[in-house]
Amino acid sequence: MNSKKFFKLLVPDTRIYLIITTVLTGIIAYYNPYISIIGIFLLAYLIYYNLKVTNIRREEWTRYIEDLSADIDSATKQAILNLPMPLTIVEIDGTITWYNPKFLELVQKSDLLENNIEEIINNFDLRKVIRQKSEDNLVINNRSFKVLHNVIKLPKEHSSNFIIMLYWIETTDFENLKKTMNQEKIVAINVQIDNFDEVMQNTEDAFRPLVIAEIDHRINIWVNKLNGIIRKHAQDKFVVILENRYLEKAESKKFEILDEIREINMGNKIPITLSIGVGAQGTNLIQTFEFSNTARDIALGRGGDQAAVKMNDKISFYGGKTKAVEKSTKVRARVISHALKQLIEQSENVLIMGHKYADLDAFGSSLGIYRAVKNRGKEAHIILSESNPAIETLLNRILLEEEYKRNIIGFDEANARVRDNTLLVVVDTHRPSFTEHPSILNRTNKIVLIDHHRRGTEYIQNTVLNYHETYASSTSELVTELLYYMDDKINIKPIEAEALMAGIAVDTKNFTFKTGVRTFEAASMLKRAGADTTAVKQLFQDDFETVRLKSEVVKNAKTYKEVIAISCFEEQTRGAQLIAAQASDELIGIRGIRASFVLGRKNDKIIISGRSMGDINVQVILEKLGGGGHLTIAGAQLEGFTLEEALKTLENTIDEYFINEGEEI
Structure with missing residues (x-):
């Protein structure tokens, strides 16, 4: 230089x-x-x-x-004229000012000048292209394109300040290859017979081979239609492998194998149901099978007789038309009872937590677990931040005794009592966000879950003991059986027996819905333990204002699609959730009504309570709105909605449910 x-x-x-x-x-x-x-x-x-x-x-x-x-x-x-790709020059408003022969060949139209590019190319958004730098997979005449652009500023003497050059890069071969690879991806399916033992026990010996053969035959035919392979690795379990392209076929027919298996009548006295877990779109075979196992567990946790399809974080459900079959054997209850007893004895202290806005089932089952812990001589506390009208009467009676007054605690005290060897028992919910205080779940690695609700996509993970039985009428029923097998008899106080009895009564609507043989057995155990049915009845008494509001809600109800009753109330009240639940119970009792929904306002939330007679799955409907529950009883809460918006959203969800079920009203 x-x-x-x-x-x-x-x-x-x-x-x-x-x-x-x-x-x-x-x-x-x-x-x-x-x-x-x-x-x-x-x-x-x-x-x-x-x-x-x-x-x-x-x-x-x-x-x-x-x-x-x-x-x-x-x-x-x-x-430019001989560029081997389509090229277009447009003004800022999309008006075409020039194009090369390749673009004319692409669109197969004439007289393009002075026309708007968005009118020539369907689904093309010029502003989106400018904003996002490119647009991928734009389909034109069965060909795929990626659109790139270049904005050019013109000299001042031009009428337009800018022109835009659009480069149409064809990606048809790439998209076809991508589609083919996606279609050929492996899908793993776990199929399990929900009630195999119960079916066999209730089928005569001569017919059992016929029933088993018919189940295998129908499942094999279904898999053959999907060009898959199947292996039976247990009496009631199958593994199926097929390509992703055939999964779409199974989904389009809503897994008709569920209905076909349920229709088997070869001497079996109860219907046979399946739980199907489908894993797809995993990054490898191991993850795909993990998705399949998770989906099957979710299907079982929701009561069975359904298929769950898991694709990464998305889960879709099909079926779920029947109630969970009550298990006649109590072996699992005895095993869980023994395991819980050991966990309590090995823990320094025990915290018991239900769901937010506790009802009688959550509070009653909490009291049952509390007594089980105290019978082991261990320190126990129930986490309850505030009362509500659903449990107010019971809580007032409980707090008359000094023992309960000391051991029913709020969040701050509960947080201070979490130690390295603390056992946390969660009752009547399996969703972390629904618990009284979700943050406490992260403070201990010893969590026991006891619940009876149908499983949703959100679930408490890493539990040391999981007693989730959807056939049960209530968590109080499950806890009652656990108490019985811990000491060969129920060793509880009368007021605790009444709380458990009330929990069963509230979830069965006084032994009407979802009531099995084991429900009455649990009630008889509680009666022998000192439960007074008159005292239990008094726990359900409402004040005059609650009765008045409930009557207003029932009076203002309107029918939707002729068989669904829907009512709304704007009035703010502490007992909004209780009023909604009781009013929906009243509405479902009207002749011709197959399902009922009541919407109310609680602080800044819209609460929805749903009930059905069993042929309409209110759980599936309210699950779309972030709620959950059972086939006949479910609820949801919406934030950021007005009552009118929530009502419209509910109606749209009901419409979608009937479209998906293929049912016309």
């Missing part, structure tokens, strides 16, 4: 020579004016000659640049 600068100093331009000549002429004029006249004429000639030569060179250089620019412009025009 320095040598180049030195060279420039040694070879100066013409102006330096002229300056030197001028200086020398001036010196000569000082000493001899006559001789300087010759120098002046010579200097003038040199200046003239230099200007002339400079102009000639400038003109030649200009002609050279112009010729070169013309050559470049010609090459550019030829390149």
Whole structure:
């Protein structure tokens, strides 16, 4: 770099020579004016000659640049005209001002000039392309394209300030390859017979082989239709492998195998139901099978007789038309009871937590677990932040005793009592966000879950003991059986027995819905333990204001699709949740009504309570709104909705349910 600068100093331009000549002429004029006249004429000639030569060179250089620019412009025009991809120039509003032959060949239309690009290309959004830099997988005449763009600012003399060049890069082969690979991905399916033992026990010996053969035959036919392979690895379990393209076929027919298996009548006295767990779109085979196992567990947790399809974080459900079959064997209850007993004895202290806005089932089962812990001589506390009308009467009676007053605690005290060896028992819910205080779940790694609700996608993970039985009428029923097997008899106080009895009564609507043989057995155990049915009845008594509001809600109810009763109430009250539940119970008792929904306002939330007679699955409907429950009893809460918006959303969800079920009203 320095040598180049030195060279420039040694070879100066013409102006330096002229300056030197001028200086020398001036010196000569000082000493001899006559001789300087010759120098002046010579200097003038040199200046003239230099200007002339400079102009000639400038003109030649200009002609050279112009010729070169013309050559470049010609090459550019030829390149654009013969570009092997479609190219379009549009104005900022989308008006087409120019296009090349490849674009004309693509759209297969004429007279494109002055037309809007969004009218020529369906589903094309120019603003979206400008905003996102490109648009992928735009389909034009069965060909896929990625659209790139370049915004060019024009000189001021143009009428438009900008033009946009659109480059249409074809990705058809890539998209076809991507589609083929997606279709050929492996799908893993776990199929399990929900009630195999119960079916076999209730089928005569001569017919059992026929029932088993018919189940295998129908499942094999279904798998063959999907071009899959099947292996039976237990009496009641199958593994199925098929390609992703055939999963769409199974979903479109809503897993008709569920109905076909339920229709088997080869001497079996109870219907046979399946739980199907489907895993798809996993990054590898291991993850795909993990998805399948998780989906099957969810299907079983929701009561069986359904298929759950898990694709990454998305889970879809099909079926779920029948109630969970009550298990006649109590082996699992005895095993769980023994395991819970050991966990309590090995723990330093026990915390018991139900769901927010506790009802009699949550509070009653909490009291049952509390007594089980105290019978083991361990420290126990029930986490309950506040009362509500559903449990107010029972809580007031409980708090009359000093023992309960000390051991029913709020969040701050519960948080302080969590230690390294603390056991946390969660009752009547399996959803972390529904618990009284979700943050406590992260404070201990010893969690026991006892619940009877149909499983949703949100679930408490990493439990050391999980007693989730959807056939049970209530969590209080499950806890009653656990108490019985812990000490070979129920060793509880009468008020605790009444709380458990009330929990069973509230979830069965006084032994009407979801009531099995084991429900009455649990009730008889509680009766022998000192439960007073009159005292239990008093726990359900409402004040005059609650009865008035409930009557207003029932009075204002309207029918939707002729068989669904829906009512709303705006009035703010502490007992909004209780009123909604009781009013929906009243509405379902009306002749011709197959399902009922009541919407009310509780603080800044809209609460929805749903009931049905069993042929409409209110759980599936309210699950779409973030709720859950059972086939006949479910609820949901909506935030950020007005009552009118919540009502419209509910109606749309009901419409969607009937479309998916293929049922017309």
